[in-house]
Amino acid sequence: MSEVPGHSPAPRRVRVHHLREAKERGERLTMLTAYDAPTAQVFDEAGTDVLLVGDSLGDNFYGYSTTVPVTVDQMIHHTRAVTGAVRRALVVADLPFGSYEASPVHAHATAVRLMKEAGAHAVKFEGGRRVAPHVELLTGSGIPVMGHLGFTPQSENVLGGKRVQGRGQEAAEHLTEDALALQEAGAFAVVLEMVPAPLAAQVTEVLTVPTIGIGAGAQCDGQVLVWPDMAGLSDWSPRFAKAFGDLRGALGAAVTAYNAEVRSGAFPADEHSFDN
Numbered sequence: 150m151s152e153v154p155g156h157s158p159a160p161r162r163v164r165v166h167h168l169r170e171a172k173e174r175g176e177r178l179t180m181l182t183a184y185d186a187p188t189a190q191v192f193d194e195a196g197t198d199v200l201l202v203g204d205s206l207g208d209n210f211y212g213y214s215t216t217v218p219v220t221v222d223q224m225i226h227h228t229r230a231v232t233g234a235v236r237r238a239l240v241v242a243d244l245p246f247g248s249y250e251a252s253p254v255h256a257h258a259t260a261v262r263l264m265k266e267a268g269a270h271a272v273k274f275e276g277g278r279r280v281a282p283h284v285e286l287l288t289g290s291g292i293p294v295m296g297h298l299g300f301t302p303q304s305e306n307v308l309g310g311k312r313v314q315g316r317g318q319e320a321a322e323h324l325t326e327d328a329l330a331l332q333e334a335g336a337f338a339v340v341l342e343m344v345p346a347p348l349a350a351q352v353t354e355v356l357t358v359p360t361i362g363i364g365a366g367a368q369c370d371g372q373v374l375v376w377p378d379m380a381g382l383s384d385w386s387p388r389f390a391k392a393f394g395d396l397r398g399a400l401g402a403a404v405t406a407y408n409a410e411v412r413s414g415a416f417p418a419d420e421h422s423f424d425n
């Protein structure tokens with residue numbers, strides 16, 4: 150392959166088997182949500198391993214109060230934006246509420262749309278042993294699947310709120326069995342959301358595929374955050390999130406300066422204007 154001057158060569162793409170190899174080497178995996186092309190490009194260039202087009206775009210992009218109203222068509226639009234912008238990262242798309250639960254065939258039909266129409270490299274959906282047959286059909290059909298256990302926001306109305314899952318001996322055993330069922334069905338990784346850190350550490354040790362934690366302590370093989378939480382853009386974030394920047398402050402300062410310069414006439418200056 151010849152290199153075009155001024156263009157860096159395409160980096161080696163992250164594939165699902167690389168995540169398992171990283172776990173074997175003891176390397177931590179980084180994952181972030183992304184909902185649009187420019188942020189996906191920034192995260193990809195910064196070396197983020199996995200970009201999740203999360204159904205969290207419901208609250209973080211559309212301003213809904215939950216992820217429940219998100220549609221497959223919305224997921225397709227955003228996933229296409231993200232896959233078109235990345236060169237290295239693995240792009241995983243969430244299957245939204247109501248688009249996979251009823252049967253493995255239901256999940257397959259939705260996942261095929263995300264791959265064909267949006268270029269997703271893999272899909273993720275919520276649930277344990279109950280969706281193991283769904284995972285098995287998809288992986289057997291060439292669609293890599295990431296599992297999602299613990300607090301599963303699409304089931305908030307059954308779980309009785311946004312709360313930590315897997316507390317107590319029985320619940321911990323149940324969650325461990327769910328994780329093993331997903332792995333056995335072919336899942337290439339499992340997200341653990343709001344799980345006690347010691348339980349997440351135990352599941353991480355038991356599984357050969359990587360665990361990716363969010364509110365699940367430091368012993369998971371990787372971490373994921375919703376990007377506006379990570380960047381300090383959200384007006385509210387869960388306790389488990391950390392803001393690594395102050396995008397809300399930076400954006401507020403930029404728009405305040407813009408408004409002031411338009412009102413004072415300082416913008417546009419000559420260099421922003423055209424001669425005859």
Ligand SMILES: Nc1nc(=O)c2c([nH]1)NC[C@@H]1CN(c3ccc(C(=O)N[C@@H](CCC(=O)O)C(=O)O)cc3)CN21
Pocket residue numbers: 204205208209216302311312313375377378383385386387388389390
């Ligand atoms: N901005 C954002 N960050 C997220 O992590 C996130 C979303 N949105 N949307 C989709 C799901 C929903 N998630 C959520 C939403 C709310 C809580 C929450 O209310 N947590 C409380 C109490 C938790 C407890 O102590 O049991 C908190 O104060 O953090 C947690 C996770 C995680 N995901």
Ligand SMILES: CC(C)C(=O)C(=O)O
Pocket residue numbers: 182201202203204205206243297340342363373374375
């Ligand atoms: C929080 C992550 C794991 C997610 O499912 C989402 O962003 O939708």
Ligand SMILES: [Mg+2]
Pocket residue numbers: 203204205216243
């Ligand atoms: Mg999600």
